[in-house]
Amino acid sequence: MDEQSRLTSRFEEHRSHLRAVSYRMLGSLSEAEDAVQEAWLRLNRADTGDVENLGGWLTTVVARVCLNMLRARETRREDSLETYGASPSAGREEAVDPEQEAVLADSVGLALLVVLDRLTPAERLAFVLHDLFAVPFEDIAPMLDRTPAATRQLASRARRRVKGAPPAPEADPARRRRVVDAFLSATRGGDFEALVALLHPDVVLRADPSVVPSPAPVLISGAVTVARGAMAAMQRARATRPALVGGAAGLVMAPLGRLFLVLRFTIEDGLITEIDVVAEPERLRALDLAVLDA
Template sequence: MDERDWLTRRFEEERPHLRAVAYRMLGSVSEAEDAVQDAWLRLDRADTRDVDNLGAWLTTVVARVCLNVLRSREHRREDPLDVRVPDPIIGPEEGADPEHEAVLSDSVGLAMLVVLETLTPAERLAFVLHDMFAVPFEEIAPMIDRSPAAARQLASRARRRVRGQAPSPDPDLGRQRDVVNAFLAAARDGDFDGLVAALHPDVVLRSDGGTTRGRHTVLISGARAVAAQAVTFGRLSPFARPVLINGSAGVVVAAEGRRPVSVMAFTVAGGRIVAIDVLSDPERLNGLDLTALED
């Protein structure tokens, strides 16, 4: 086996890990794939004879590529308060396929990814690499031109925000599904009190949509306000198909044989819905992997 064949084999061994890093960094499946491909091109051109740990080297390359993407996004963003729901990873209700499980090895929920979208690029890199992949701060610091102590502070700041805004979902998927089903039934029946009962008092609804006039985002908080909004889409509940979204209970809303009109991810904690993240942008929906819907 020549050196290039060996590098190709080693890269393919690292690919699932690199995709997982890039997805958490970017919240975009397509951009994550691009970042991983960029890492391969750099590896193919690099002299790695003195690299002792190729996996760590590749992780650093992918992280730097993602950091550049995040910084570019930050410069382009017109409204810093805009809601951006990341690309959901959709799997069949009975369990994700092996490829999805590799990306979601620690079941990073969509609600957490939404919170990660609010971090600065440096905060996100420090938190993702250290807290999710155990990369030492001594290795993270040079990527963001900070000292290890400063990188530690960035990760700590990000950690506090994540803990405050992205509660851990109930581990029992059956319990999650029961709560979501109760919510959908109440929406279908126009049962306002039933909707409120399924929602945490401080529930947050985030919607990232699109119309012929452009992108449209919504942020609603509080059980009664979210319940009032939910009543309006009760007519769609018969078309809600149960799926797993980033490892948690969710639904894809689509009439039979038609493209989805929305994807809804629910975060259930303590037996109540604490967050609902909705993606209804037609352009982004068209780009999703929807093999989970295939019979």
């Protein structure tokens, strides 16, 4: 057997595992196959003579490829939010047998895939690799340019979301109010650096479709990305006021006295980790609101 045939044989031993990792990361069989193919191409270009654990090496490669693909999705979503365009997934055609994908989705659990799609790319990578494939945090951390401890926190936050448990809220109402007031002040004043400083590096912003508008809810993540989106809405911020949203400090936008949208915040350790932009009429009517003094 020549060297190329030997390499092909060794790769095929790991193909099913790599596809399983990729599918749970991406939720799309066609994209998972693309990621596995990219791993194969990189294997062919690399010198793996000294690699003792080829399976681990390939898992790292395919995880990095998937992470880049997920981040590219986030960039398209960000462009959609800033330009008031359509959903990035609209019109995308899958070149995969729908029946084959349905079988794979059923084996993974469709509900899990839906929940995973709500995670940030970094959360998804940490959770999938550690919780579903038992990859140590020490091996995952370099993929994310994080420490093992920070990677563990990412997986923990993802785990809470997957299980439906709410994140630990900021317990001090006065501290929470200061963070929300600072967010509003930085947005109104166009102070990008101050805004980024208030946001957790992996902050997630979710917006109702009518905010953009778009065919589906918008999700963007990352402090810089979310801050950039807030800067794009700087003029709207002038019609925004502090409010109690369900008894916790938040923001309401009501130009000419007509309620347009509400911003609900999740704050942990003095940093904003989640922003929920509520604009659908039925969701607005369900909120308990009380305007605060600015």
